Amino acid sequence: MKLRTFIEHRLFSKFILAIILVNAVLIGLGTDSSIYANYESIFIATDILILAIFTIEIILKLIVYRQKFFNNGWNVFDFVIVFGSLVLYNTHLVSVLRILRVLRVLRTISIIPSLRRLTSALFMAIPAIGSVTILMGIIFYVYSVIGTSFFGDIAPEFFGNVGLSALTLFQVFTLESWASGIFRPIFTEVVWSWLYFVSFIIVSTFIILNLIVGEIVNNAQELSEHSEEESKDMQRIMKDLDELKQMIKDKEKKTEKEDEGRTG
Structure with a gap:
């Protein structure tokens, strides 16, 4: 013990x-x-x-x-x-x-308990993240085919085939040098190309990514609430135990007084 x-x-x-x-x-x-x-x-x-x-x-x-x-x-x-x-x-x-x-x-x-809860929330979100990842894969594939079809001749180094297009879209997804390095050279040739890039960023980065973050946050909140409930239950149990101990002590004191009264 x-x-x-x-x-x-x-x-x-x-x-x-x-x-x-x-x-x-x-x-x-x-x-x-x-x-x-x-x-x-x-x-x-x-x-x-x-x-x-x-x-x-x-x-x-x-x-x-x-x-x-x-x-x-x-x-x-x-x-x-x-x-x-x-x-x-x-x-x-x-x-x-x-x-x-x-x-x-x-x-x-x-x-650290808070890190355990956060990591548990991440693992709990894996099934939902898997579904979101499949959805993201479909979106990437559709946009890759569109990009290869319309921009393959203009920028073959970025959209020469579906594989290159997917890799380029991943760079756009991370928002890393996509405007100056990829978008503007194509925009000078195809004016409406901004619709392609802006729509992809809105769908993939702002919506899909937020779905993943939202799922993790929800799970973390549920675990935190569950932990708080367990903590409150433990406090109630400890309080009940303290009251029970006090009752036992009072009973023992009362019994001792009664025994002293009888012997006296």
């Missing part, structure tokens, strides 16, 4: 978060070859210490939660990263180990 209280305490979570952030800073500094060469021994020792702390954390959680530990997806994520780092340490699979070291930074998500 004391061990469970220890690992679920806020200070323990904050300590693990601090270690994750220190690990992230060290990974960033380690990418500089000159810094790493001068302090290689410190980097290696610190990495071993951080990995040891993470390992102890996972072991403590396994002792407390046992099989229930793996019922939580975030716990499984943490376990895979730490266990993979232990297994691959001092092996020839250095590139894989480096990836796992970088992935340790993602453990920040499993520590």
Whole structure:
């Protein structure tokens, strides 16, 4: 019971978060070859210490939660990263180990509740995002065929075939240099081409993208409301428990007084 209280305490979570952030800073500094060469021994020792702390954390959680530990997806994520780092340490699979070291930074998500809710909202939106992606693919294909048909001869480097057209439309979708680099040269040749580009931007960027963002926001809001309800329920339970404890104490005091009265 004391061990469970220890690992679920806020200070323990904050300590693990601090270690994750220190690990992230060290990974960033380690990418500089000159810094790493001068302090290689410190980097290696610190990495071993951080990995040891993470390992102890996972072991403590396994002792407390046992099989229930793996019922939580975030716990499984943490376990895979730490266990993979232990297994691959001092092996020839250095590139894989480096990836796992970088992935340790993602453990920040499993520590901070707000990030967990946001990530869960993103995963919940995947089915809706899949449908929106299919719709976007259809729109891209239709506009690619139209662009190839009307602008293929004018700008073959952008609309020479359906593939090039789709790639060009993706650049337009990101709003990256589309006006000066793509639109204006075509506009000088085909005046009505602005209808093509403006309509595509309105449909793809402003409408479709907002559908995806809106779905994620709605899911995040639902999870936040659910979390608040759970928090309120927990507060009610704790309040009821406190009242019950007080009633028991009052009953015990009353019984003690009655016993004293009888003995007196």
